[in-house]
Amino acid sequence: MSSKAAQKQAAPDSPQRVLTGRQFMLGDHACAEGALAAGLDFFAGYPITPSTEVAEHLASRLPAVGGRFVQMEDELGSIAAIIGASAAGARSFTATSGPGFSLMMENIGLAAMMELPCVIVNVQRASPSTGLPTMVGQSDILQARWGSHGDYGIVAYCPSSPQECFELTIDAFNTADRYRIPVFILMDEVVGHMAERVEIPEAKDIPHVPRKGPRTAPGTGQFLPYAADADLVPPIAHAGDGYKVHMTGLTHDERGYPSLTAETHDKLVHRLVDKVRLNAADIVDFEEQDVDDADCVIVAYGCTARSATAAVTQARAEGLRCGLLRPKTIWPFPEARVRRLLEIGKVKRFIVPEINLGQMRREIERLTQLPTLRLNHAGGAMPTPNAILEIIRS
């Protein structure tokens, strides 16, 4: 189904699937439009602030362009439904926030184990538990990486603007299909609820990476649904394609049949992790501002990166050699870039502002003994440019 997304363009008098042109829209709406532009077929979700506008927008837009929207009974049902839709070939999607993300964790592991691509946006609010439902947080960073039990690979994007909500949602669908993994978009309340200009390209210019399909005909018995190629990703056959496919959360062999041995397990789990780890250079995405000669590098993402941008601009005006490294993929973390900066040797300290108590700072501290200064707020407010500037000046 996903590969046919382009052909599923609505009739000329119907609403457009790709809203080409300049729009002024909320980050949440831009995320929804990104999903539509990426060829979204199926959305199942349960409304939760501050992600509700994603679902609300798709409830009217998706059915109008030939997709299916289902409001589920809860988040457990939502994630199960999008995994099922993915097995049938759909580009599938759900939207939630921290409490719902927690409820989805078990089946996120199932999606990773069955290698069923799906995209989940978590518009982060102040946590833990119910926390501050309407106020900003960035405290689900480590949950996104490690939340379901066991070892597995995922990718998580962190947009800083409505424009990036649109663009990175498209990337999320392509990455999910390319590597057969669950992919997260870790938005935050500030970015989700701010409106800015969003430039949407023509449908033909939207990047589309299809899933790899079987290279043998159905009915020949030759297709092994979990036999990976050199890139560690197995081609996928969808329900209804005519292949015999067995999917299970149990440890399975290349046929997809349960194979409850330590050897099979070790091989399978290594591949689930390595298909992201070894392809990280192709997946990792980041942006930099004034990093080349910087002795002080701020690492920030999401809304916090906007304050960091303002702080770096001001610091430069004061003659301070300061720069910003902004991960657009927080997982995989741009580790190679940080290692490179350390090799070059100009950086003398890092500053990591976050709306959590230091979840990404661990990544920097893991890579270097250099001073890593903190600016942490537990949630409900984002660090101001001045607060970051004071640390730069210190």
Added chain:
Amino acid sequence: MPDTIEIRLGGVGGQGIALAGTLLGKAAALYDGKEAVFTQTYGPEARGGASRADIIVSDTAIAYPFVTRPQVLAVLFQEAYEKFRPQLAPDGLLIIEPDLVNPHDDDSDLVRLPAIKIAEELGNKLAANIVMLGYLVGASKAVSFHAMEEAIRETVNERHLDLDLRAFNAGYNEAIGAGDD
């Protein structure tokens, strides 16, 4: 107009504050070719109490998205006046609706715009937000007249379009002094 202008609209749920803010953002970002960010109060804060719609318009990219020191403040609700008045920049433009806001005795540097009365005369007092918006655009020049007209045409429901365009013009003309004589 300075390189960057911060605008805050203060009111109470149902007055169309968010719509007015969105229109300002659209006018700036889509029709004037400027940068603009719009944020607003959400959740319990926005229900019953003073609500706000904030817009930053700039010639250059806007990093920090929140209004901290508005140069323009338009209020349609007493509680919004009390809450947001202290944040207005020195020499900032303060516009109040006198039927809904009683300013403090020592608060003299302000504009009393009878937006509700003007809207009623045009046929519907619910267009008071757009009258206020028209004045704000005329007095601050934060966005151009034509950009705002275009934003209204592209946003407002067909049923209210004529009224809103007239309301916008009426408020704008109040600000630039047209029709005073």
